[in-house]
Amino acid sequence: MAGSWSRFNIISLTLGFAFLYIPIVLLVIYSFNESRLVTVWGGFSFKWYGAMLNNSALMSAAWVTARVALISATLATILGTMAAVALTRYSQFRGRLLFSGMAVAPLVMPEVITGLSLLLLFVAVGLDRGFTTIMLAHTTFAMCYVAVVVQSRLVTFDRSLEEAAMDLGATPARAFFQVTLPVIAPAVIAGWMLAFTLSLDDLVIASFTSGPGATTLPMKIYSQVRLGVTPEINAISTVLIGIVTVGVLAASLFNKRRALRERQG
Amino acid sequence: MSRPSPSLLSRVVIWVPYLWLLALFLAPFFIVFKISLSQTAIAMPPYTPTFGLSEGWEGLKNAFNSLSFDNYLWVFGDPLYVKAYLSSLKFAAISTVLALLIGYPLAYGMTRAPENLRTIFLMMVILPFWTSFLIRIYAWVAILKPEGLLNQFLLSLGIIKQPLIILNTDLAIYIGIVYSYLPFMVLPLYAALEKMDHSLVEAAQDLGCTPIKAFWKVTFPLSLPGVLAGSMLVFIPAVGEFVVPDLLGGSSTLMIGKTLWAEFFVNRDWPVASAVAILLLLILVLPIVYFQRVQAKARESEV
Amino acid sequence: MASLGSIRRDFAPWANPDEKPFIRFENVTKSFGSQTTAVDDLTLSIYEREFFVLLGPSGCGKTTLLRMLGGFEQPTSGRVLLDGQDLSGVPPYRRPVNMMFQSYALFPHMSVEKNIAFGLKQEGMPKAQIGERVQRMLKLVKLEKYASRKPHQLSGGQRQRVALARALAKRPKVLLLDEPLGALDKKLREETQFELMDLQQELGLTFVIVTHDQDEAMTMADRIAVMDAGKVLQVATPAEIYEAPNSRFVAEFIGNINIFDGQIVEKTGSAARIRDKSGTEFQIALGSNAQADGSAGLAVRPEKLQITRERPADAVNAIDGEVWDIAYMGDLTLYNLKLDDGRIIKISTINSRRRVEDALTWHDRAWVSFAPDAGVLLTR
Numbered sequence: 001m002a003g004s005w006s007r008f009n010i011i012s013l014t015l016g017f018a019f020l021y022i023p024i025v026l027l028v029i030y031s032f033n034e035s036r037l038v039t040v041w042g043g044f045s046f047k048w049y050g051a052m053l054n055n056s057a058l059m060s061a062a063w064v065t066a067r068v069a070l071i072s073a074t075l076a077t078i079l080g081t082m083a084a085v086a087l088t089r090y091s092q093f094r095g096r097l098l099f100s101g102m103a104v105a106p107l108v109m110p111e112v113i114t115g116l117s118l119l120l121l122f123v124a125v126g127l128d129r130g131f132t133t134i135m136l137a138h139t140t141f142a143m144c145y146v147a148v149v150v151q152s153r154l155v156t157f158d159r160s161l162e163e164a165a166m167d168l169g170a171t172p173a174r175a176f177f178q179v180t181l182p183v184i185a186p187a188v189i190a191g192w193m194l195a196f197t198l199s200l201d202d203l204v205i206a207s208f209t210s211g212p213g214a215t216t217l218p219m220k221i222y223s224q225v226r227l228g229v230t231p232e233i234n235a236i237s238t239v240l241i242g243i244v245t246v247g248v249l250a251a252s253l254f255n256k257r258r259a260l261r262e263r264q265g
Numbered sequence: 266m267s268r269p270s271p272s273l274l275s276r277v278v279i280w281v282p283y284l285w286l287l288a289l290f291l292a293p294f295f296i297v298f299k300i301s302l303s304q305t306a307i308a309m310p311p312y313t314p315t316f317g318l319s320e321g322w323e324g325l326k327n328a329f330n331s332l333s334f335d336n337y338l339w340v341f342g343d344p345l346y347v348k349a350y351l352s353s354l355k356f357a358a359i360s361t362v363l364a365l366l367i368g369y370p371l372a373y374g375m376t377r378a379p380e381n382l383r384t385i386f387l388m389m390v391i392l393p394f395w396t397s398f399l400i401r402i403y404a405w406v407a408i409l410k411p412e413g414l415l416n417q418f419l420l421s422l423g424i425i426k427q428p429l430i431i432l433n434t435d436l437a438i439y440i441g442i443v444y445s446y447l448p449f450m451v452l453p454l455y456a457a458l459e460k461m462d463h464s465l466v467e468a469a470q471d472l473g474c475t476p477i478k479a480f481w482k483v484t485f486p487l488s489l490p491g492v493l494a495g496s497m498l499v500f501i502p503a504v505g506e507f508v509v510p511d512l513l514g515g516s517s518t519l520m521i522g523k524t525l526w527a528e529f530f531v532n533r534d535w536p537v538a539s540a541v542a543i544l545l546l547l548i549l550v551l552p553i554v555y556f557q558r559v560q561a562k563a564r565e566s567e568v
Numbered sequence: 569m570a571s572l573g574s575i576r577r578d579f580a581p582w583a584n585p586d587e588k589p590f591i592r593f594e595n596v597t598k599s600f601g602s603q604t605t606a607v608d609d610l611t612l613s614i615y616e617r618e619f620f621v622l623l624g625p626s627g628c629g630k631t632t633l634l635r636m637l638g639g640f641e642q643p644t645s646g647r648v649l650l651d652g653q654d655l656s657g658v659p660p661y662r663r664p665v666n667m668m669f670q671s672y673a674l675f676p677h678m679s680v681e682k683n684i685a686f687g688l689k690q691e692g693m694p695k696a697q698i699g700e701r702v703q704r705m706l707k708l709v710k711l712e713k714y715a716s717r718k719p720h721q722l723s724g725g726q727r728q729r730v731a732l733a734r735a736l737a738k739r740p741k742v743l744l745l746d747e748p749l750g751a752l753d754k755k756l757r758e759e760t761q762f763e764l765m766d767l768q769q770e771l772g773l774t775f776v777i778v779t780h781d782q783d784e785a786m787t788m789a790d791r792i793a794v795m796d797a798g799k800v801l802q803v804a805t806p807a808e809i810y811e812a813p814n815s816r817f818v819a820e821f822i823g824n825i826n827i828f829d830g831q832i833v834e835k836t837g838s839a840a841r842i843r844d845k846s847g848t849e850f851q852i853a854l855g856s857n858a859q860a861d862g863s864a865g866l867a868v869r870p871e872k873l874q875i876t877r878e879r880p881a882d883a884v885n886a887i888d889g890e891v892w893d894i895a896y897m898g899d900l901t902l903y904n905l906k907l908d909d910g911r912i913i914k915i916s917t918i919n920s921r922r923r924v925e926d927a928l929t930w931h932d933r934a935w936v937s938f939a940p941d942a943g944v945l946l947t948r
Contacts, residue, residue: 009377012370013386019367020393020447023404026414030407083282086275093279102286104557108498110505110549112522113542116529117293120539124296140289143282163640164673166660168687168738173274178686182677194395201397204507208529218399225399225512229407237400244395252388 024241031234048235058236061220065200068131068216072138073196079139080146080195081188085176087147088154106144114141115208122209129211137209138199145198146191153187186255193251197244294546301336301539312536336540346541349519350548356435356510356520357503360442361450364499365492367443368450372491373484375451376458387455394448402441402512409437409513433515441509442499449498457491458484490559497556501549521545579790581615588652589613590774591637591742596646598632598798606632608798609646614776619768621785622778624795625821630778633795634744637776638667651741661690666740670747672731674719680706680730681715687738705733708767725756732764736771743768745777749784761787782822786810794818810869812855815948819867826873826913827946828866835861839940842866846909850885853941868943870916873936875903877928883937889913891932903928905936 031049035042052058083103090096106114118137119129127133161183165175181188203218210216217236224233303312340346375386393401408414409432416428431437461484469479507522514520521541529538581587591614598607607629614620622630635641636648639660648655655663666687675683684705688698706712709729719727728748735743748764749757765788768775779785785792786806793803794817802814813819816827830844835854842864843849852866879886892912893904903915913936928934 006377008370009374013374013378016367016371016374016447016451017386017389019444020389023401023408023444024393024396026408027400027404079282079285082278083286086279086282090275090279095283098291099279099283099286100561101557102290103282104560105553106290108501108549108553108556110502110507110522110545112505112507112525113297113546116525116538116542117297118289120296120300120535121289121293136289140285143285147282158671158673160669160671160673161675163638163660164667164669164734165675165686167638167640167663167665167667168734169661169690170686171661172272174690176274179675183675197395197397201399203399204526218397221399221403222508225403225406229403229410233403237397237403240400241396244397245392248388248392248395256384 027234028238028241031231031238033231033234036231048231049239051232052235052239055232057215058217058220058232061215061217062236064131064214065217068135068138068206069196069199072135072142072199073192075135075139076142076146076195077188077192080143080191081150083143083147084150084154088151103144103147106141107148109141111202111204112208115205118205119208129209130214133209133211134206134214134216137205138195138202141205142195142198145194146188149191149194150184150187153184157184186258190251193247197247200240200244297539297542300536301543302333303536303539304333304335336536337544339537340540340544345519346521346524349521349524350544352519353504353506353521354548356438356442357500357506360439360446360503361496361500363439364443364447364450365496368447368454368495369492371447372451372454372458375455376461383459390448390451390455394452398445399508401445402508405437405441405444406432406512409440432513433518435514435518437513438510438518438520441513442503442506445509446499446503450495453494453498454488454491457488457494461487493559494556497552497559501552501556504549505545579617581618582613582791587615589649590616590618590651591776592647592649593633593636594647594649596633596636596643596648598629598636598641599644605798607636607643610798610800612793612800612803614774616774617772619765619775619788619790620777621789621792622776622795623782623785623792623821624780626780628795629798630780630795631746634667634746634776634778637742638665638744639663664740665742665744666735666738667744667746668731668735668748670750672719672727672751674727674730674734676719679716679718680711680722683719683730684734684737686734691738701737705737708736709733724751724753725760728752728760732767736767736773740773742774742776745775747779748777749781750779757784758787764788786822794821796821812944813867813946816865816867816946819944819946824870824914824916825867826870828868829863830866831863832861832945840945842945846907846911848887851940852885852943852945855941855944865946866943867946868938870902870914871918872942873913873915873938875905875915875917875928876935876937877926877932879935880937883935884940885942886935886937887913888933888935891928891930891934894928894930903934905934 030041032044032046033040033042034045034047083099086093087096087100087103115137118133118140122129122133122136157180161179162172162175165179166172170178201218202216203222206216207219207222210219217240221233221236224230300312371390375383375390378386406413410416411428411430411432413432415431416425419425420428431440465483465487466476466479469483470476474482505522505525506520507526510518510520510523511526514523525538525541525545528534528541593610593612596607596610597605599605610629610633612633622633624630632641636643637650637655639655639658639662642656650663650665675686678686681702684702685698688701693701702715703712706715709732711726711729711733714722714726714730719730722730728751732748735745745764749760752760761784764775777785777788786809789806791803791805792809793800794809795801796817802809802818804812809818810822813822813825819825819827828842828844828848828850830842830850832840833843833849834841838854840852840854841849842852844866850866874880879888887907889905889907891903892906893902895902899919900916901919903917905913905915907913915936
């Protein structure tokens with residue numbers, strides 16, 4: 001490659017990543033701002049973190065969100081992994097096309113439609129809106145993300161491993177739990193993490209499907225943001241970004257070390 | 266692969282997630298459709314008729330007789346809705362092009378980087394995708410405000426004399442959508458470009474192409490599947506986007522996601538909101554089906 | 569190796585009509601979808617303690633046949649019998665056969681020990697017994713020191729041996745091996761061939777191996793089944809397959825061969841005269857092809873041909889041409905002789921002397937000649 005090309009590459013990388021990261025970095029910096037005005041630097045301070053912790057409405061919303069995310073991510077991982085196995089392993093069953101369509105469509109479906117349709121379903125069947133309905137809604141769209149992640153791993157999974165297990169006397173169920181699942185575990189864990197953060201982040205679907213008494217953190221943040229930018233929101237945002245960043249980096253480091261170990265062999 | 270007979274295990278594996286999706290993804294659309302044919306009522310739920318299975322066959326028949334297309338006529342009759350659909354499509358389309366213009370050089374630059382840097386760059390693209398959408402949009406509010414960081418910066422440099430008005434304009438919406446959906450554009454592009462054999466470009470140059478010509482004749486055509494996948498992943502959800510126009514757009518900004526939200530939460534007109542949703546879905550059916558076919562093809566070629 | 573040879577010389581259960589086959593494929597057909605037939609109405613018998621090789625080009629159905637024995641595919645029609653028992657509908661995890669997979673299929677998350685113990689655990693063997701059996705297996709494949717390693721920490725040859733130990737641990741009645749040496753380099757492959765043969769003798773097991781490598785098949789097999797397009801073309805010992813192929817496909821698939829196409833013009837007792845396209849006549853012993861008639865091919869291996877500057881005075885069959893190519897291989901020299909009608913004849917000669925006076929060189933005229941019993945007559 002000629003020199004001008006690599007210079008072009010470096011410039012496009014720099015600009016691209018600057019665009020992606022400057023807003024986040026500024027948000028984090030200003031969460032440590034002493035001043036109440038979000039855009040004027042008034043010195044370094046942790047005071048908004050204290051304010052955040054004392055804001056009981058914010059904290060209870062965070063607690064609701066954490067529980068919803070934990071349960072729905074776990075359910076979504078189970079269902080999504082099953083869907084991925086069904087779609088990669090069984091090439092012929094009735095309604096497979098519909099199934100694979102439904103497993104991909106939520107990825108691109110505008111959230112307002114998903115939210116509205118789920119709400120109307122819950123109303124139609126007479127389910128009280130609240131914690132349970134948010135959890136069901138999140139499980140439904142998150143399981144499709146899990147299915148996609150696990151499916152892409154299963155496609156490259158060497159089927160003869162499973163056959164070998166069965167050849168050695170393992171029933172199909174045992175072969176799955178003793179061989180397939182441990183091998184695809186990194187993808188399943190990644191799927192769980194994705195489902196967890198999707199649930200943690202969701203505003204639109206939660207707004208539609210929640211009821212009185214179940215306010216999630218994004219809903220709380222949204223209602224405060226509409227009233228104006230406050231440093232407290234910067235603080236809680238920074239905490240959320242921190243959790244996700246540490247989680248994602250830890251997972252990728254773990255995977256990298258694993259891959260490195262395997263290459264060394 | 267033919268198997269003796271579907272075991273209990275395989276039935277469970279197929280039918281549990283299948284039924285879940287049928288019940289919680291597909292069935293709701295039929296309910297949305299049904300309610301879009303109902304009348305608004307001041308009640309809870311705020312529409313009539315409500316399907317009462319308790320009234321038996323007669324009740325069902327009455328319910329069907331009172332279904333009407335009034336809500337659709339209403340949506341079509343009001344230029345506000347039509348404009349909202351059209352401007353949503355415009356916002357989504359222009360944002361998709363902008364995301365492609367920013368995302369392609371980024372993805373290309375990533376694939377050309379040394380291998381050890383490549384995984385780090387990939388991580389850096391994925392990371393924002395994991396962080397909250399709402400928070401990332403919120404971050405822009407502080408930057409784009411008239412007294413915000415961007416204006417402070419530009420004023421202090423003396424580039425501008427008066428603060429730029431960006432927040433609550435169309436420009437802010439473009440920035441917001443491109444920013445939020447850029448990872449969706451970059452990842453498929455990167456995947457397509459990364460698996461490309463670099464010796465193809467070298468062969469083209471060996472046969473007399475300049476680097477730029479080799480790019481347009483070889484690299485770009487081969488990356489088209491990635492371009493399509495990325496564009497679909499940006500375009501489809503952007504059409505129905507709510508958070509970006511709500512937080513960054515002005516009160517006069519029309520986007521259908523916002524309209525639907527207002528119809529539902531502010532006007533509490535569920536039947537009209539449902540009609541708006543059904544029409545939005547109809548607009549998106551073609552791109553969604555197309556996207557699924559592209560995905561299915563890509564998966565088959567991997568196998 | 570001498571003792572092994574002597575055991576093998578007497579081992580020919582297929583020649584004994586009273587011997588009962590251990591594995592039997594009866595009119596087995598396997599179709600995938602409506603178009604592809606991987607195995608086509610195939611009947612085949614394999615005997616106990618036999619080292620049986622399925623040989624053929626890729627896509628000939630040999631792996632499908634093996635997988636049907638393992639239980640991973642079900643025949644579309646026909647039956648597979650093991651020791652007289654019909655295997656139809658018996659899932660892989662209930663069959664007394666074990667398979668060594670082409671990719672080895674070692675469980676990456678388990679140590680060597682755990683891999684070998686996997687099958688024993690499935691059948692609920694007591695722990696102490698499992699440990700003992702695993703130790704014996706590790707010793708058998710000389711991997712005692714590697715018991716706690718993970719598969720990715722092993723070399724290709726070691727992985728192959730783990731896969732073998734794992735498949736043998738359950739003491740299967742039959743061991744199935746799918747291209748067992750395909751992933752090894754040439755030198756290791758040759759060593760391992762002999763190891764496998766010794767092991768099979770030692771354990772007294774029936775081995776069924778799939779390979780596309782003819783050298784491998786020739787070295788190891790008691791009998792070879794040559795397959796093409798879902799059918800078995802010939803089942804015979806390696807020597808028979810090489811010296812008396814029953815068809816053009818078998819002749820050409822194994823080793824090099826020259827085929828003179830022509831018409832049988834005269835048959836006298838056990839010999840025939842065949843006239844090829846250019847009008848040259850050859851004499852040929854009929855052998856097992858006594859009923860041959862009409863058009864036929866005369867097949868002669870390159871090493872059964874002599875190449876000389878002049879026509880040998882006593883030559884029964886001879887034809888002349890121009891030396892077109894010479895490849896010096898060290899132990900052998902290969903010549904390509906171009907006949908006047910354009911056909912190329914391959915000849916190989918052993919370089920038993922270091923220097924040859926007046927050696928043939930490019931564009932020399934030369935004669936090839938061969939004895940009547942040097943070739944075989946092919947009618948299909």
